[in-house]
Amino acid sequence: MTTPATTTGRMFGSGIRRREDPRLITGTARYTDDITLPGMVHAAMLRSPHAHATIRAIDTSAAAKAPGVLAVYTNADIEGHLKAMPCLWLVPGADLKIGTYWPLAKDEVRYVGDPVAVVVAETTYQAHDAVAMIDVTYDPLPSTTDPQKATASGAPLVHSEIAGNQAFHWTVKGGDVDAAFKNAEVVVKDRIIQQRLIPTAIETRAALAQYIPATGELTLWNTTQNPHIVRFASSVVTGIPEDKLRVIAPEVGGGFGSKIAQYPADVVTIFCSKMLGRPVKWTETRRENYQATTHGRDHVQEVELAATRDGRITGIRCKVWAGMGAYLSTAAPGIPTILHGLMLSGPYKVPAVHEDVYGIYTNTTPVEAYRGAGRPEATFMLERLIDKLAHELNLDPVEVRRRNLLAPFEDGCEVITGLKYDSGNYQAALDKALDHVKYDSLRAEQARLRQQKKYLGIGVATYVEICGLGPSQVAGAVGFQGGLWESAIVRFHPSGKVNVFIGASPHGQGEETTFAQVVSDELGVSPDDVKVVHGDTDQTPMGWGTYGSRTTAVGGAALAVATRKIKDKAKLLAAHLLEAAPEDIDYGDGKFFVKGSPDRFKTIQDIALMANVAWNMPAGMEAGLEATSFYDPPNFSYPFGAHCAIVEVDAETGRVTLKRYVAVDDCGPQINPVIVEGQVHGGVVQGIGQALWEECVYDDNGQLVTGSLVDYAVPRADALPDIEVLSTVTRSPHHPLGVKGIGEAGTIASTAAVYNAVVDALQPFGVKSIRMPMTPERVWRAIHSDAKEG
Amino acid sequence: MQQISVSIQVNGRALQRTIEPRLLLVHFLRDVAGLTGTKIGCDTSQCGSCTVLLDGRSVKSCTCLAAQADGSSVTTIEGLAAGGQLHALQESFWAKHGLQCGFCTPGMIFAAHELLRTNPSPTPEQIRHGLEGNLCRCTGYNNIVRAVQHAASLGVRP
Numbered sequence: 005m006t007t008p009a010t011t012t013g014r015m016f017g018s019g020i021r022r023r024e025d026p027r028l029i030t031g032t033a034r035y036t037d038d039i040t041l042p043g044m045v046h047a048a049m050l051r052s053p054h055a056h057a058t059i060r061a062i063d064t065s066a067a068a069k070a071p072g073v074l075a076v077y078t079n080a081d082i083e084g085h086l087k088a089m090p091c092l093w094l095v096p097g098a099d100l101k102i103g104t105y106w107p108l109a110k111d112e113v114r115y116v117g118d119p120v121a122v123v124v125a126e127t128t129y130q131a132h133d134a135v136a137m138i139d140v141t142y143d144p145l146p147s148t149t150d151p152q153k154a155t156a157s158g159a160p161l162v163h164s165e166i167a168g169n170q171a172f173h174w175t176v177k178g179g180d181v182d183a184a185f186k187n188a189e190v191v192v193k194d195r196i197i198q199q200r201l202i203p204t205a206i207e208t209r210a211a212l213a214q215y216i217p218a219t220g221e222l223t224l225w226n227t228t229q230n231p232h233i234v235r236f237a238s239s240v241v242t243g244i245p246e247d248k249l250r251v252i253a254p255e256v257g258g259g260f261g262s263k264i265a266q267y268p269a270d271v272v273t274i275f276c277s278k279m280l281g282r283p284v285k286w287t288e289t290r291r292e293n294y295q296a297t298t299h300g301r302d303h304v305q306e307v308e309l310a311a312t313r314d315g316r317i318t319g320i321r322c323k324v325w326a327g328m329g330a331y332l333s334t335a336a337p338g339i340p341t342i343l344h345g346l347m348l349s350g351p352y353k354v355p356a357v358h359e360d361v362y363g364i365y366t367n368t369t370p371v372e373a374y375r376g377a378g379r380p381e382a383t384f385m386l387e388r389l390i391d392k393l394a395h396e397l398n399l400d401p402v403e404v405r406r407r408n409l410l411a412p413f414e415d416g417c418e419v420i421t422g423l424k425y426d427s428g429n430y431q432a433a434l435d436k437a438l439d440h441v442k443y444d445s446l447r448a449e450q451a452r453l454r455q456q457k458k459y460l461g462i463g464v465a466t467y468v469e470i471c472g473l474g475p476s477q478v479a480g481a482v483g484f485q486g487g488l489w490e491s492a493i494v495r496f497h498p499s500g501k502v503n504v505f506i507g508a509s510p511h512g513q514g515e516e517t518t519f520a521q522v523v524s525d526e527l528g529v530s531p532d533d534v535k536v537v538h539g540d541t542d543q544t545p546m547g548w549g550t551y552g553s554r555t556t557a558v559g560g561a562a563l564a565v566a567t568r569k570i571k572d573k574a575k576l577l578a579a580h581l582l583e584a585a586p587e588d589i590d591y592g593d594g595k596f597f598v599k600g601s602p603d604r605f606k607t608i609q610d611i612a613l614m615a616n617v618a619w620n621m622p623a624g625m626e627a628g629l630e631a632t633s634f635y636d637p638p639n640f641s642y643p644f645g646a647h648c649a650i651v652e653v654d655a656e657t658g659r660v661t662l663k664r665y666v667a668v669d670d671c672g673p674q675i676n677p678v679i680v681e682g683q684v685h686g687g688v689v690q691g692i693g694q695a696l697w698e699e700c701v702y703d704d705n706g707q708l709v710t711g712s713l714v715d716y717a718v719p720r721a722d723a724l725p726d727i728e729v730l731s732t733v734t735r736s737p738h739h740p741l742g743v744k745g746i747g748e749a750g751t752i753a754s755t756a757a758v759y760n761a762v763v764d765a766l767q768p769f770g771v772k773s774i775r776m777p778m779t780p781e782r783v784w785r786a787i788h789s790d791a792k793e794g
Numbered sequence: 795m796q797q798i799s800v801s802i803q804v805n806g807r808a809l810q811r812t813i814e815p816r817l818l819l820v821h822f823l824r825d826v827a828g829l830t831g832t833k834i835g836c837d838t839s840q841c842g843s844c845t846v847l848l849d850g851r852s853v854k855s856c857t858c859l860a861a862q863a864d865g866s867s868v869t870t871i872e873g874l875a876a877g878g879q880l881h882a883l884q885e886s887f888w889a890k891h892g893l894q895c896g897f898c899t900p901g902m903i904f905a906a907h908e909l910l911r912t913n914p915s916p917t918p919e920q921i922r923h924g925l926e927g928n929l930c931r932c933t934g935y936n937n938i939v940r941a942v943q944h945a946a947s948l949g950v951r952p
Contacts, residue, residue: 021888028896029884031831031871035897038830071795128825129814206835206843206931207897257833257897258931290836512895512932678891682937686894689934713840713929721922721935750934 015521015531016741019678022517023531033255036210036225037287044212045074047276047286048131049269050121050138051295052113055147055367055706056160059111059120063139067123070137072130074280077272078121079110086275087241089268089331092233092485093338098172103163103365105331107241107268107275113142114162114330115367116708117295119268124276124284147367147706151327152304154366162330162365171328171363172337176345178420179356184319188310192392198303198381199776200327200700201693202294202710203374204718207257209297210287211270213277221248222277226270229259230549231509233486235541237266237334242274253539256511260690261373262297263511264551265334269296294711299700300374302327303340303381309389315397315404319356320348322385328363329370335484336372337363342482343378343470343552346421350386351430351468351644352408357420367706373551375690376751379469387465387756391763392772401760402443405434405466415737425468425642426736426744429670433732434466434646437668440730441648454768460663461765463649465756471745472557472641472736489636490559491545494523494566496629498616500609502527502534507547508559509539513683513747515555518675519563522741526567528594528608545632553643553745556675557736562635564740569631574611577629580622581606581614641736641744645669647688647753649761655769658784660696660762662725667753670732671746672739680746681729687750688727693719695758697777717777800864804829805873813860819853820844822860823870831871831900835929842928845901846870852908854901854927871900882948883907883941892941894932902928906942910950918943 027033064076089105104110109118121138125131146160153159154169162169185191205227212225222244228234231251239246256263269286277284288297307322326340345359390408394401410417412429419425443462450460473479476487491507504519520534537543547559571591578596579586588599597605606614611629614620618627650664667684674680697717701709710716735742755776762778763771766787774786801810804827811826823832823846832855835843844855847869855868874881883903886892893899902925909916909924916924921942922935930938 022891024896025888025893028893028899029871029880029887029903030875031829031900033896034830035833037834038824040828128821129816204929204931205895205897206841206929207833207895208835256895258895260931290838290841514894682891682894682933685934685936686932687934690931712838713836714838718929718931719934720926720929721939722919722926724922724935726918726939727934727936 015524016675017673017677018521019676020517020521020531022514023520024514024516035207035255035257036212036227039212039225039254041214041283044283044285045124045126045280046128046131047122047124047273047284048128048135049119049292050135051292052109052116052118052120054113054142054144055116056145057113057142058145059109059113060141060143062121064121067134067137070130070134072126073134074124075276076121076123076138077276079106079108082108082275086271089266090237090240091332091334091337092237093335094483094485095172095174095337095341096483098174098341100172100337101166101170102332103166107271115369116706117292117369118330119272122272122276124280149366149368149702149706151302151325151364151366154364155325155362162367166365169365171332171365174341174345174361175359176348176421177358178422181319181321181356181358184310184356185321188318189313190311190393190396191308192389192396193308194388194392194773196305196307196385196388197775198301198305198384200302201300201374201698202700202716203260203262203300205258205260205262208288208290208293209263209267211273212283212285213274214283215277215281217281222274223250223252224270224274225252225254227256227263228253229263229509229511229551231539231541232507232546233549234266238271238274241271250542253509259511260375261300261377261551264549265298265372291712294716295369295708298333298372299329299369300371301381302371305385307385307389309393311393313397315393315399315407317352317354317408320354321358324359324361326361326363327366327368327371329366329368331370333370333372336370338482338484339373339378344382346423347379347382347470348421349419350383351410351428351466353410354420368702375687376748377552379748379752380691380755383465383467383752384756387760391760402438402464405464406431409466423470424639426639426738427734428468428642428644429732429734430466430468430644433644433668433670436730436732437646437648437666441650441664441666446650457655459653459655459765459768461651461653461761463757463759463761463764464646465753465760466646467753468642468644469749469752470640470642471553471748472637473552473554474640475638476636486548488548489634490547490562491632491634492559492562492566493545493632494570494630496612498613500529500533500612502529504534504536504563505544506536506538506559506563507545508555509550510555511550513550513555514676514679518556518679519560521675522560522563523567526564527570553747556743557641557739557745558635558637560743561637561740562633565635566631566633569633570629574608574629576622576625577611577615578606581620638738641739643669643671643744643746643749645749645753647757649757651758651761651765653762653765653783655787658780658787660778660783662692662758664725664728666728666730667750668730668732669746669749670734671749672736672742672744673733674731675743683746684729684750685727687748688754689719689724691751691754692758694755695776695778699777798861800860802860802863803867805870815861817860818856819858819860819863820855823855823868829870829872833897833900835898840929842905843898843901845904845928847904847907852904871903874903882945882950886941886945886948890937890941890944892933892937898928898930902930902938906945909942910946915946
């Protein structure tokens with residue numbers, strides 16, 4: 005590749021309207037549940053009502069005779085047809101123990117929602133009617149739901165063969181942490197409950213499987229973030245060869261990590277279609293979604309930080325018990341380890357760290373990635389302890405951050421956990437946030453209001469995250485059972501219009517627009533002439549999916565490289581057609597012209613036509629104007645920023661009102677700033693939700709108490725302020741476009757910023773910790789408790 | 795199961811169908827009328843994704859039996875763009891990036907429609923209160939509020 009990067013074109017950086025929207029605002033988009041096929045029938049799942057029980061008997065006879073029912077299947081029927089669900093992130097050196105995860109429970113159920121049987125009927129109503137007629141005799145067993153208590157001796161075992169419910173024990177160490185604590189001038193500690201969250205994509209999950217008996221081919225329409233991984237894993241479980249398995253992610257209504265996993269219900273739906281020779285659709289209800297689609301977070305963290313009296317961090321030590329749920333979901337072991345522990349030092353100079361992470365089985369829904377996935381949990385620990393340190397030393401929390409932030413760097417900075425951050429200017433982001441909120445005057449206002457018994461709180465969080473996952477060699481080294489490169493095909497048609505085929509699978513993030521913008525700038529075509537195709541394994545090249553803020557950070561790089569390959573070929577063809585030497589051809593604004601004779605030119609559309617008809621090609625040049633790139637990034641990318649939350653707490657009622665929220669994020673150059681801003685809005689609000697409202701609760705018997713949208717508090721419009729979004733721009737040195745990724749940034753910083761603000765507001769009451777979510781009751785109790793937590 | 799006959803005008807077209815009495819309006823629209831633009835996001839009437847207009851007023855179509863809509867007129871997202879011209883709300887959601895995955899959008903547009911019907915010039919705070927019965931997980935509502943403000947400034951057809 006000889007063509008230099010061009011990121012200064014017209015479309016890069018333009019907040020153009022999204023190409024996705026016309027179909028979405030007119031009801032013409034097709035999500036999985038919107039698709040109907042000839043002869044299609046409907047599946048419904050029977051799920052365990054017990055957290056833990058043995059199955060003594062299943063009587064399906066009444067259900068099988070119910071109107072419209074074609075079949076009822078249990079584990080006995082799938083034996084020999086479906087293998088156990090695979091875990092695909094086998095973190096090494098962690099003594100990983102995998103409990104067998106059957107698509108339909110065998111002999112024992114291990115969480116409320118564990119699938120036990122499936123009914124297939126002519127209509128959805130009939131299928132659900134018949135599910136209610138299946139008679140299962142259970143013998144309830146003792147259960148456990150808390151990841152720390154589940155490790156106690158005598159705790160019920162989720163899998164009888166796995167001692168102490170321990171799925172893994174993983175450690176990260178750097179520097180001499182024991183010496184750091186031995187010599188510490190000050191130590192601050194906290195015990196943090198990173199409560200379990202329910203991702204709550206507004207579209208629940210669905211699968212539509214169409215098996216063609218004559219050919220042995222199967223098509224699966226699926227609400228997934230990563231159709232190629234679903235193809236791979238479904239092939240393993242069902243035995244349908246990968247070449248005969250087509251997975252289509254049509255329109256997907258949000259994921260936030262909950263549509264990464266390979267799910268039991270999806271392979272069971274495939275099985276049903278294969279057995280019946282008819283298309284079978286399964287769509288989960290919201291209740292099922294809450295019971296059986298993966299959850300997030302669920303850490304108990306005991307963390308301590310050593311520092312000098314002048315506020316410099318000398319060491320961090322912690323133990324984390326990470327709830328894994330009843331089974332290890334597809335990518336689950338990598339999240340509290342690789343994506344969490346390696347980010348332990350955040351944007352700060354930390355000379356020594358030591359973290360032990362225990363992955364623990366509990367009788368709960370499997371835990372997977374949820375927006376931020378490991379990084380919010382790491383950021384929160386750090387940002388809490390820094391505020392505690394500031395309080396202990398009677399320093400401003402911002403000043404403590406300033407004393408510890410890494411100095412700006414443009415091309416690599418190695419940190420104590422072994423990662424090499426790509427580029428960063430953390431101080432600049434912090435300064436921008438503080439200038440914007442006028443931090444000093446806010447502090448003055450806070451003091452003034454306290455005189456009137458009004459409690460304003462100012463919370464700051466600075467963060468760096470790891471995304472753009474990631475070099476495949478690293479993926480292999482950390483046990484990820486796949487690659488982490490991305491691919492793109494750029495294809496010019498004879499008319500000069502362009503199709504882009506990508507392996508990644510956006511589902512609301514807008515890459516149909518931003519990728520068209522990139523192609524537009526790189527190749528001089530209008531974005532209106534570029535259609536981006538994704539989400540169909542028979543149409544698109546292999547890719548590893550959309551999660552970990554990697555679609556633009558990795559897939560965008562693949563796209564940029566493919567466009568540059570096209571440009572290189574087009575230049576040679578232009579030289580041939582213009583009868584000039586290639587080195588005498590210049591490119592600008594979609595035209596290849598002879599140096600010094602700008603009127604002798606060929607447009608990219610001219611070249612596309614001539615390459616496609618191939619009437620006059622240079623010797624040895626193949627026909628067509630198309631390029632494929634498989635881009636394996638040399639490093640992860642490390643977006644960063646500083647967020648500031650301003651709250652007011654009503655001391656009488658404990659109610660927290662979020663007055664302002666300011667986000668400064670640096671994801672490198674922004675392809676479409678309007679879309680970037682939208683990603684930050686959504687991410688920030690999910691993080692605010694964790695701080696103030698959201699919590700997935702199981703009772704002592706393992707019943708899911710927050711099992712519906714009535715009980716689980718998803719943020720609503722009226723509880724939120726306008727989110728103020730700003731940015732700084734620091735290029736990634738290794739990305740062809742310099743970009744880093746923005747999908748998760750908002751969530752990673754915002755929980756800590758809001759939490760710090762609430763605790764800051766309550767300084768006059770001596771409050772040091774409040775358990776999340778910080779509901780009015782908890783805040784009120786914290787204010788009125790004599791024994792302040794932690 | 796006993797069947798009943800209903801006649802429901804959907805997007806200006808009269809549909810006479812024989813249905814189960816328990817059929818929800820949202821399932822009538824999606825499965826009988828084949829209009830899948832109306833979405834189902836929950837089973838407790840919390841999310842608002844299924845919001846449509848019933849005789850000109852917004853209703854969560856999962857809280858309403860098809861039988862209750864007998865003799866009524868329903869507008870779904872497919873019927874909002876009259877004569878191929880986007881409604882001011884559709885235009886505004888597009889212009890202000892008021893949607894990401896788009897799943898809540900049809901319902902959100904009709905909730906906003908109801909708000910503007912009763913309050914043509916709402917403040918941002920009134921918009922937030924007006925939309926509290928509809929959940930969006932992607933946008934944090936920020937640009938939805940901007941979109942509704944924008945639609946109000948354009949003037950919404952009755």
